[in-house]
Amino acid sequence: MFRAEILKLRSTRSAWVIGIVALAGAVLVQALTVVMPRVLDRLDRLDALTSPGPATDLVPDLVALTDLGTAGAQRGMLDLLGNGPSGTGSVGVATLCMLILGALAGTTDFRTGGIVPTALVVPSRTRVLLGKAAATAVAAATIGVGLALVSALGLATAVLSTPGAGLAVDGGDVLGTWARGLAVLVAFAWLGLGVGILVRNQVAAIVVVVAVAFVEPLVQAVVALVSAGTSSALTWLPLTLGATASAGQAAGLLGDVATTGAAAALAGLAAWVAVVLGSGAVTFSRRDLL
Secondary structure, eight states, X not given: OHXXXXXXXXXXXXXXXXXXXXXXXXHHHHHHHHHHHHHHHHHHHHHHHSOOOTHHHHHHHHHHHTOTTSHHHHHHHHOTTOOTTTTOOOOOHHHHHHHHHHHHHHHHHHHHTTHHHHHHHOOOXXXXXXXXXXHHHHHHHHHHHHHHHHHHHHHHHHHHHSTTOOOOOOHHHHHHHHHHHHHXXXXXXXXXXXXXXXXXXXXXXXXXXXXHHHHHHHHHHHHHHHTTTOOOGGGGSXXXXXXXXXXXXEEOTTOOEEEEEHHHHHHHHHHHHHHHHHHHHHHHHHSOOO
């Protein structure tokens, strides 16, 4: 069953497009991260020559935040979700691609009608779902390995092109960041798979995961504004948990660190996957296939 599901993903053009888009997004983020300190430095010098304005105090803070010689900035560049050195926790291209990958894996058989012959060959629906989950995880992890290579290249470029900068992270930091990132990518793909199994309609499933990806940050911003930043309940939403787990900590635009740790975030994200994918498994085993 696993080999059949892998073959479906390999022979589906959309899966390849998702992988290419995820890698292209990572390349863009790395390029912007390398260029940003130079842009901010020029803005800082320009502000020094002109009359003081609102940006006079902000630009130095941003320059310090994007200093590619610091361990925090370098860990941000290694983040597979592509949040960058600031670790904003925003929904990036990789997150969206994983959600859509899972949604496609869960709905393609229903769209093409291939779920019927699959069920005839493999009567156990649990085996069918486990095969889909395993194949989706392998696809997500494969894309994650590509993202790790891009992040390593970006970090090497940043260190070599930044005067006085050296490698501020050790092998444990690098491997730990990549391991957490791979786990989060697989979890997001499984969330998308669970939504796809629940919804079944491919277009509707994609709309749902895209809507969640865009609505969650908006809801967070509104709640933070209303509560003056005192509410932490929304830090337990799935995409926020994924960003926190991948980066190792949650941070705002200017580095205000949240209290949720990586281990707690991974556990919370695993709970979301268990609920969504478990619900999909229950409905898949009880509902008619057509």
